[in-house]
Amino acid sequence: MNYWLMKTEPDVYSIEDLRRDGSTGWEGVRNYQARNFMRDEMATGDLVLVYHSNAKPPGVAGVGRIVREAHPDLSAQDPDSPYFDAKASPDNPRWLQVEVGYVETFDRMVSLDRLRSDQALSGMMVLRKGCRLSIQPVARRDFERVVKIGRGG
DNA sequence: GCCAACGTTGGC
């Protein structure tokens, strides 16, 4: 079982939207490294830190779970979608998505500042300067520590 | 709104 951090802009889709929906197709990932993580390493049951980017403040808002493994992201083939990609087709979907289920919203979101201030979390990819990757692997111990902080521990 | 740090594109 693996652990992940997945970024979302809460103005577009927040942890509260995920709570309301129960689960959602995580469409719109348009980065090969992130896609390959989904394709090669994500499995049903993996747990996810749901990270709010472009938020005030940015940080981890809660937890999700992979409920369906990687499959074609059809928004790439939809000309009306903001995620449309003319190079995607039924023969070559090009982009993938996973289905993410809701698990919990933290009592207090774990802000980026809070993550930075914790020496034990200094290895987290999201803290690396200029790291734009929207799907990142997270070490189990880091995942558990962030959850503990989020629950008020 | 700024801009550093990337990733992608396309001419050569």
Added chain:
DNA sequence: GCCAACGTTGGC
């Protein structure tokens, strides 16, 4: 295959 130009991300 190189690399300059361009577009995007995302914190601030």
